[in-house]
Amino acid sequence: MSATMVTIAMPKGRIFEEAAELLRKAGYKLPPEFDDSRKLIIDVPEENLRFILAKPMDVVTYVEHGVADLGIAGKDVMLEEDRDVYEVLDLKISACYLAVAGLPDTTYGVAPKVATKYPKIASSYFREQGEQVEIIKLNGSIELAPLIGLAERIVDIVSTGRTLKENGLVELQRIQDITSRLIVNPVSYRMKDQYIDDMVERLSAVIEGAK
Numbered sequence: 464m465s466a467t468m469v470t471i472a473m474p475k476g477r478i479f480e481e482a483a484e485l486l487r488k489a490g491y492k493l494p495p496e497f498d499d500s501r502k503l504i505i506d507v508p509e510e511n512l513r514f515i516l517a518k519p520m521d522v523v524t525y526v527e528h529g530v531a532d533l534g535i536a537g538k539d540v541m542l543e544e545d546r547d548v549y550e551v552l553d554l555k556i557s558a559c560y561l562a563v564a565g566l567p568d569t570t571y572g573v574a575p576k577v578a579t580k581y582p583k584i585a586s587s588y589f590r591e592q593g594e595q596v597e598i599i600k601l602n603g604s605i606e607l608a609p610l611i612g613l614a615e616r617i618v619d620i621v622s623t624g625r626t627l628k629e630n631g632l633v634e635l636q637r638i639q640d641i642t643s644r645l646i647v648n649p650v651s652y653r654m655k656d657q658y659i660d661d662m663v664e665r666l667s668a669v670i671e672g673a674k
């Protein structure tokens with residue numbers, strides 16, 4: 464019988480780099496050319512692994528539909544996209560947080576506009592605060608919105624804080640800490656439980672050791 468092949472979806476860029484490092488520390492042999500490849504599907508037959516590289520919000524879609532058994536997704540994506548996948552491990556990589564930000568000394572009228580890539584998270588945050596706002600969905604470069612008068616405030620990810628600073632914006636409220644999570648398709652978790660449990664155990668050991 465052939466060995467179990469496991470497909471793992473992850474975003475390109477920083478999460479990919481940090482996840483690859485974590486997998487290597489957990490003993491997975493990933494070839495050196497792995498890191499700067501432009502391929503969207505990378506097979507590592509020695510480890511029975513296939514990687515697919517996708518946009519962060521789409522990783523969850525691939526896992527939910529079962530074309531990827533596993534995925535690596537930010538907690539921000541998990542909160543925004545209410546999907547039928549299991550979150551099995553906090554990888555504690557790509558740490559950042561969600562915050563409300565805006566230009567300093569702005570006065571707000573009734574139902575001020577809030578620009579964000581996270582309409583669901585932003586709506587529930589302001590609802591909890593008892594504040595009425597109008598949410599405007601954008602797909603990126605959120606910091607632009609207050610600068611050109613599209614919105615008074617934004618809800619976005621802050622990592623180093625450089626984007627806010629260099630655009631003259633200030634953080635107003637911190638909403639939630641974010642890290643990347645290992646997510647699993649429920650059917651894959653039943654069919655490939657041995658491989659997945661082994662991976663979770665090995666990654667957990669690395670994460671615990673790094674504390």
Ligand code: PRP
Pocket residue numbers: 602603604605606619620621622623624625626627
């Ligand atoms: C993210 C986020 C902020 C920025 C924060 O954007 O939306 O804009 O990074 O990082 P910093 O605090 O280190 O400056 P990303 O680069 O993912 O692109 P996007 O604007 O297209 O969402």
